[in-house]
Every structure is written in C-alpha cells, then in structure tokens.
Amino acid sequence: QVQLVESGGGLVQAGGSLSFSCTASGIIFGLYNMAWFRQAPGKEREFVAGISRRGDITNSADSVKGRFFISRDNAKNTVYLQINSLKPEDTAVYYCAARLGLGASSTIDEYAYWGQGTQVTVSS
Numbered sequence: 001q002v003q004l005v006e007s008g009g010g011l012v013q014a015g016g017s018l019s020f021s022c023t024a025s026g027i028i029f030g031l032y033n034m035a036w037f038r039q040a041p042g043k044e045r046e047f048v049a050g051i052s053r054r055g056d057i058t059n060s061a062d063s064v065k066g067r068f069f070i071s072r073d074n075a076k077n078t079v080y081l082q083i084n085s086l087k088p089e090d091t092a093v094y095y096c097a098a099r100l101g102l103g104a105s106s107t108i109d110e111y112a113y114w115g116q117g118t119q120v121t122v123s124s
Contacts, residue, residue, distance in 0.1 A: 002024070003025045004022050004024050004098060004113055004116075005023050007022075007118070009119050010120065014086060014087055014088055017083060017084045017086065018120060019082045020080065020118060021079070022115055023078045024077045024079075029077040031053060032053060032099060032100055033099045033102065033104055033105060034051050035048070035049065035111060036048040036081045036096055036097070037096075038120075040091060046108075047108065048064055049070040049081060050103075051104050052102065052104045059105075059106055067086075083120075086122045088124045090122050092119075092120060094117065094118050096115040097113060
C-alpha cells in the first residue's frame with residue numbers, strides 16, 4: 001500500500017516562512033519524480049514545484065520562483081518544501097505527489113499517488 005504522509009504547514013503571517021515534509025512508503029522512492037501541488041478555495045489544484053528522482057532537476061511555478069524550494073533525501077524516502085516570503089495568495093492546501101519516471105513534471109494527471117494534504121494559511 002502506497003502512502004505519502006505530509007507534515008508541516010499551519011498559520012503564518014505574510015512574509016514568514018514554513019517548511020513541509022512528505023515521507024513515502026510502499027514505493028521505491030528513488031524511482032519517483034516527486035512534486036508539490038496546491039489547491040486554494042474555489043480554485044483548481046496547481047503545480048508548485050517538482051524534483052527528479054535523483055534531485056538533479058527541479059522545476060517550479062513562476063508564481064513561486066525564488067520563494068519556494070524543493071529538495072529530497074532518498075535515504076529517508078522524504079521530499080521537502082521550504083516556502084519563504086509568504087503571501088496571502090499562497091493560502092491553500094498543499095499536497096505532495098509521486099510520479100514514476102524521469103524529469104520533474106508539472107502535469108497533474110501524470111502523478112499517480114497523492115498525500116492527504118496540509119493546510120497553509122497566510123494572514124496579511
């Protein structure tokens with residue numbers, strides 16, 4: 001059984017920082033491209049950042065470039081997301097996802113496994 005378990009998130013003031021982690025089980029982690037997506041109230045789920053199997057390729061949405069940083073530790077089956085300079089528009093539920101394959105895809109439909117999501121609320 002595949003599980004992606006996220007931790008982190010919470011309530012933070014604008015300009016602050018948060019970090020998340022997502023630990024996977026039931027998959028050979030090193031074969032999976034990992035990513036973070038988010039979904040704000042009333043909006044579709046959108047790509048935030050992705051990282052390749054070995055961590056040598058990263059990709060991020062234009063809206064978060066320079067503020068959000070994705071990393072992974074294959075020895076711990078864990079992917080991380082560091083988010084800085086938070087804005088109220090970053091308020092959303094954040095999900096980690098796993099995709100079997102190369103690269104750091106931003107295409108939501110290519111991701112087979114999903115975490116349960118963790119809430120981030122940014123107050124102005």
